[in-house]
Amino acid sequence: MNRKSFRLVVLLAVVSISGILFIQIFWMGKAFDLSNKQFEHNVNLALLNVTTTLCEINQNEILPDPIEQLSSNYFVVNLNNKIAPGILEAILKSEFQKREIAEDFEYGVFDCTNKEMVYGRYVDLKEDNASEPTSSQFPQLNKDAYYFGVYFPNKTSTLAGEMWIWGFSSLVLLIVVVFFGYTLSAIFRQKKLSEIQKDFINNMTHEFKTPISTIALSSDVLQSKEIVQQPERLTQYAQIIKKEATRLQNQVDRVLQMATVEKNTISLTRQEINLNELIAQSVQSAQLNLKEGGEIRFEPPVEDIIINADKVHLTNIIYNLLDNAVKYTEKAPTVVIAASSDNDGVVISIQDDGKGIDKKDHELIFKKFYRIPTGNVHNVKGFGLGLYYVKMIVEAHQGKITVDSSENGTTFTVHLPKSI
Template structure:
């Protein structure tokens, strides 16, 4: 599946899901508005019935429209006469039960002599428990004597009656989440496919080079006259040994990565002298680098607990990485120092450097800083990933300081036991 096809699928899928969500939101809003309208009508009818029953009780004529809505959850009804709170509460409960308005409500009776709502209570949805008003109900100048009723839980009451819409909305959310996850998996699989292709191409090239060199060297050694040229013989034997070690390191790099994936990195933790290990690793490259390698071992506390083989691999990987990216005139510095209770080991180079946006990704497996369609420096993209796993296994820390065209410094921070 090519990039354009995936992009088209994502765009079409996103538009489809967005459309479904928009339609769903529209109908949920319509359903809620309809429920709210039904609720308003039911409340208006109930309060009108209560007002007319009270009028009948006191032998007053009925009022055609005694109820007014002052806000979305607050209603007032004309009384015309003072009224006892117990009588009003009885009629309100009776009518709300009849109309199936099973929700909390608050009522209050306005007293024109004191200009206050003097009596009132908060009734729960079962119409059984009565408590004091949580806050004073608003007043109005519309009626001389009136009672007010507020529904503090109106929104939750209406939402509870949208069960089918809630279920359909949840289904829509699940579908949206599944779509998002599917797109994530598709993009991840595509990325993994690209990484796998690049890895195979790089590995093929990396293996072909030493194999070709060894084949040429063995062809030369197969000549009978080579025995008469001991210096030349020694040179080609050295080439074979060197390329063989190169192949060995490459195979070990791939195998170590496979072990890490299976969680089979076993450490033989022992007391090590870091400076001694550094000297052992750099001994083989000193002649090759000559004056390009600077070693500044300033640390005075150099004993650490580590797996010697993994520590050597860590130093070798960082050193080889510095050599590969240093360009034609390398300048590499290996430095150690004690900072507080830590031993800091760092390798610096004067190479191409790493941009900020790539520094958080260089320790990912197979990741290589993009350089267009070609890579001038060959490799698998496994070295720094392996370094990070070694650091994690030892519970150390690693950081990188780098700027493009100004080189890079990789520092390993080792906490020492006091």
């Protein structure tokens, strides 16, 4: 699957999941609203029957629109006569049971003669008992008539509890979304690994192609009859074959070794090292690969820096970083290496004036076999193992390595403890 098709599939999948989530949330809201309206409708019908029964008992006429809903769970009923709390409670319980309203409620009665609230009780329909109100008190309204109020303190939680199937389906959908996200993440990682593998194979092909071609060409020359008459050429081509074979063997050994070694299997041979001298030797070796006009600057500190580390691996770290700084600078490079020491340990920085590294590649360049994509251009040889090796050795020394890059160049900074 090409990159465009892959992005299209991912986009369609994200849109589909987002659409399902939107529909789930939308219908959950609709279902809750429907349950809420059904509850309010049943309460209004029940209170209307309560009003009718009380008016028949008191032989009064029903007031126009006697029921007022002040909030989603608070209802007020206006009457023309006094209200006996005991009778009111019995009628309320009866009517609510008829309407299958199993919600606990509080009721309060207002007596307009004394201008005060005559509080009723908190009624638990499931337990079929009553007690003094435990929720907020009923507010006194600006009314001249008798009225009673009914308050459902647990209405919202009860309605939500009745929608358990929606909650279960939402949980299942959430699991699906999490699984989908994990799958996408795994696909992206796999695709990235596939690209790294592809780049590694391309780089390895180019690395091996040169010595193999040279060996094949030299072998063809040695097979000619005239070469026997020219011992100097015979020796020259034999040396070329040996040199390229050794180079090829070293490349194979390096790939196999780096592909199998792990950080916890590295064996360090620690010794006291003069860091200034070690850096100077690495600089001398790296200068052999400099382009014409390039330079590597190193001004050693006034005082020697002594560190307890593995000399071979530490030398390889510095040489690899210097070699990268030289190779990945298109023009004649100017590389500056510096070292310093404090109570926290040793700091080594290597700065070049190349084109820099994109920020998104800062973490990836330390991964095994990763190289910054350059298409079909392979002007810089390598397998993507150098920085992986550097980080692995630095961490084996219980240190850390950081990178800071811009269009004006890149700086690698290595922090190492003096001793462990």
